[in-house]
Amino acid sequence: MLDLEFMRLAFAAGAIVGVLAPTVGFFLVQREMSLIGDGIGHVAFAGVAAGYLLGVSPVWTALAAAIVGAAGIEWLRSRRRAAGDQALAIVFYTGIAGGVVLISAAGALNANLFSYLFGSILTVTRSDLVVIAVLGIGALMVVAVLMRALVSVSLDEEGARVAGLPVAALNGLISMLAALTIGVSMRIVGILLIAALMVLPVIAAQRVAWSLRSTIGLSICFGLLSVLTGLTVSYYGNLPPGGTIVLTGTGVFLATSSLEALRR
Amino acid sequence: MSLALQFKGVDFSYGQGPRVLGGVDLAVSEGEFVAIAGPNGGGKTTLLRLALGLERPSRGEVLLFGEPARSFGNRTAIGYLAQRTRIGVHAPATVREVVEAGRAALRLVGRLRREDHEAVEEALERVGMLHLARRPLSELSGGQQQRAFIAKALAARPALLVLDEPTTGVDVEAQDALGGLLNRLHGELGVTILYVSHEFGAVEQFVERLVLVRERIVFDGPPSQLPGVWHDPSHTHA
Numbered sequence: 001m002l003d004l005e006f007m008r009l010a011f012a013a014g015a016i017v018g019v020l021a022p023t024v025g026f027f028l029v030q031r032e033m034s035l036i037g038d039g040i041g042h043v044a045f046a047g048v049a050a051g052y053l054l055g056v057s058p059v060w061t062a063l064a065a066a067i068v069g070a071a072g073i074e075w076l077r078s079r080r081r082a083a084g085d086q087a088l089a090i091v092f093y094t095g096i097a098g099g100v101v102l103i104s105a106a107g108a109l110n111a112n113l114f115s116y117l118f119g120s121i122l123t124v125t126r127s128d129l130v131v132i133a134v135l136g137i138g139a140l141m142v143v144a145v146l147m148r149a150l151v152s153v154s155l156d157e158e159g160a161r162v163a164g165l166p167v168a169a170l171n172g173l174i175s176m177l178a179a180l181t182i183g184v185s186m187r188i189v190g191i192l193l194i195a196a197l198m199v200l201p202v203i204a205a206q207r208v209a210w211s212l213r214s215t216i217g218l219s220i221c222f223g224l225l226s227v228l229t230g231l232t233v234s235y236y237g238n239l240p241p242g243g244t245i246v247l248t249g250t251g252v253f254l255a256t257s258s259l260e261a262l263r264r
Numbered sequence: 265m266s267l268a269l270q271f272k273g274v275d276f277s278y279g280q281g282p283r284v285l286g287g288v289d290l291a292v293s294e295g296e297f298v299a300i301a302g303p304n305g306g307g308k309t310t311l312l313r314l315a316l317g318l319e320r321p322s323r324g325e326v327l328l329f330g331e332p333a334r335s336f337g338n339r340t341a342i343g344y345l346a347q348r349t350r351i352g353v354h355a356p357a358t359v360r361e362v363v364e365a366g367r368a369a370l371r372l373v374g375r376l377r378r379e380d381h382e383a384v385e386e387a388l389e390r391v392g393m394l395h396l397a398r399r400p401l402s403e404l405s406g407g408q409q410q411r412a413f414i415a416k417a418l419a420a421r422p423a424l425l426v427l428d429e430p431t432t433g434v435d436v437e438a439q440d441a442l443g444g445l446l447n448r449l450h451g452e453l454g455v456t457i458l459y460v461s462h463e464f465g466a467v468e469q470f471v472e473r474l475v476l477v478r479e480r481i482v483f484d485g486p487p488s489q490l491p492g493v494w495h496d497p498s499h500t501h502a
Contacts, residue, residue, distance in 0.1 A: 145373045152368035158346045164339025164371040206355050214354040
C-alpha cells in the first residue's frame with residue numbers, strides 16, 4: 001500500500017490532520033461548541049462552490065469561507081445577537097444554501113465535488129501536503145504556546161476575564177483554528193465529516209482520561225488511530241476515507257465507553 | 265490605610281431597565297475582611313461586577329486601588345472565585361491543573377517556571393489540598409472543589425480576594441470550614457477579602473464588617489451591631 005505515492009501522501013497528510021483536529025476539537029468540546037465544526041464545514045462547502053464558479057482552487061476559497069463563517073459565529077455568539085445554537089443554525093443553513101446555489105450556477109455537481117465533501121485518498125498532491133504541513137504545524141504550535149491561557153478560559157471564562165486574560169481574542173483564536181483545521185483537513189476527511197474527527201476522539205478520551213493533559217494526549221492518539229486505520233480500510237475496501245475514518249472514531253468511542261462502564 | 269475599593273455615589277441599571285443600585289458609597293481599606301450580603305436580586309452581584317470592572321456605572325465612580333475599576337491595569341492583583349455549580353470543562357481536570365490555570369495571566373505563553381510552580385505549591389498548601397493535587401476535581405466533594413478554586417485564586421498571589429456565593433452547593437459543615445479557612449488566609453496573608461453571598465453565617469464570626477445591600481446599602485458595620493432579625497438563620501454560633 002505504501003509503495004504507492006498517493007497513499008504515502010494521504011498518510012502523511014492524514015497524520016497531521018489526525019493530530020490537529022482533536023487538539024483544536026478539545027477546546028470546542030470543553031466550551032460546549034462541539035457542533036461549530038459542522039457549521040463552519042457547511043460554509044466551507046459554499047467556499048468550494050465559489051471556487052468552482054470563479055475558477056480558483058476550491059481549497060483556498062473554502063479556507064477563506066471557513067474563516068469568515070467562524071468569525072460570523074463568534075461575533076453572533078459574543079455580542080449575544082443570537083444564542084450559541086441559533087448563531088450556529090444561521091451560519092449552517094446559509095452556508096449549505098449558498099453552496100447549493102453556487103454549485104448549481106457553476107455546473108459542478110460531479111464526482112470531484114464529492115471528494116471535497118467526503119474526502120478522497122487519491123486527490124492529495126505534493127503541493128496539498130506542503131500547505132497542510134505548513135498550516136497544520138503552525139496551528140499546533142500556536143495551541144502549544146497558548147495552551148495554559150486557552151485552558152484557563154475554558155475552565156472559567158469570567159475568572160479569566162477578571163484576571164486580565166484577552167478572553168475575546170482567545171475565543172476568536174479557537175474559532176479561527178477550527179476554520180483552519182477544516183480547510184487543512186477537507187482533502188482527507190471531507191468538509192461534511194471533519195467536524196466528527198474534531199469531536200469524537202475527545203469525547204472518547206474523556207471517558208478514560210485522568211487529567212486535562214491525558215485527555216489531550218489520548219485525544220491525539222485516538223485521532224491518529226482513526227485516520228490511519230480509516231485510510232487503510234478505505235484503500236483495501238475502495239471506500240470514501242471520510243466515512244471510514246469517522247466510523248473508526250465511533251468504534252474508538254464505543255470501546256472507551258465500554259472500558260469506562262467496566263471500571264465502575 | 266489606603267483603599268482597596270471605593271464606590272462614590274454609584275447608580276446602576278442594566279440598559280434601560282429598572283435601577284439595580286442607587287446612591288452607593290462604600291470604602292474598603294486594604295487588609296479588611298468584608299462580607300457583602302443581601303437578598304437575591306438585591307444588587308450584591310451587580311455591586312461585585314462593578315467592583316471588578318466588569319460593568320460600567322450609570323452614574324458615579326468605582327475605584328480599585330485608586331484606579332478606575334474598568335481600566336484597572338494590575339488585574340493579577342485580584343483573585344476571583346466565580347459563582348459556579350460545576351467546573352467549566354467536561355474533561356477530568358486535576359486539582360493541580362486548575363490551580364496552575366491561576367498563573368495563566370502572569371505566564372500567558374510558554375512553560376511554567378520555578379516561581380510559578382512554587383506559587384502553585386504554596387496555594388495548594390494554604391488550602392490544605394496538597395495531598396489531593398493529582399486527583400480529578402470531579403471526584404472531590406463540593407467543599408474540596410471550592411478549596412481548589414480558592415487555591416487557583418491565590419496562585420497569582422493577589423492583594424484582593426473576591427468570592428461570589430462561595431457556599432453554593434456546599435453543605436453547612438463545609439461552609440463553616442470555608443469560613444475558618446478564609447479567616448486563616450486573612451490572618452496569614454493580610455489580603456483584602458470581599459465575601460459576597462446571600463448567606464453570611466459561615467463568616468459572620470470572622471468578618472470585621474458586614475455590608476447589606478438592597479438596591480442601596482442598608483447596613484454597614486460590625487456584625488455584632490446587626491439587628492437580630494437580620495441574622496442568617498442557617499447558622500448559629502456558640
